Amino acid sequence: MRREDEAAFRDFALAQWPGLTRLAYLLVSDAGHAEDIVQTVLAKMWPVWGRVGQEAPEAYARKALVNTATSWRRRRWHGERPTELLPERANYDDEHAPRLSDRAALSTALRALPPRQRSAVVLRFAEDLSEQQVAAALNYSVGTVKSLTSRGLARLREDGVLNDERTTA
Secondary structure (H helix, E strand, C coil): CCCHHHHHHHHHCCCCCCHHHHHHHHHHHHHHHHHHHHHHHHHHHHHHHHCCCCCHHHHHHHHHHHHHHHHHHCCCCCCCCCCCCCCCCCCCCCCCHHHHHHHHHHHHHHHHHHHHHHHHHHHHHCCCCCHHHHHHHHHCHHHHHHHHHHHHHHHHHCCCCCCCCCCCC
């Protein structure tokens, strides 16, 4: 690989790391696994960077990330994480507790969605992609994205996590 390509890939990886990690976390709900997934995606992109870097590297990375996260969810054993000490419970003041509670409830509700619905909802609203961009990223038709997003949001509203004031479909 040429030096220019190496530098371009390094710049891409550094610039995209926070967004890809956030997207992975929303898909798998575990910070450690989210970082592992992003590393895997970047490792998959490295050998094909000469081709991908010229086209649409962000879209390629998102699609690879969703596919990698889906593959990870399908595995039966996700590994143990032994620790020497149990983590302490954080003490949050009353001001932040409702926001954290909402975030935890949303995370739990997102995990309960089927993988296709979760991917569509997360890409559509957390990544703020258009329906066409989500369709391209997931290789679905726009109608399928609309259907998955609508059903996912309906289920989140049904679970009481979303209400009409906070989210519009």
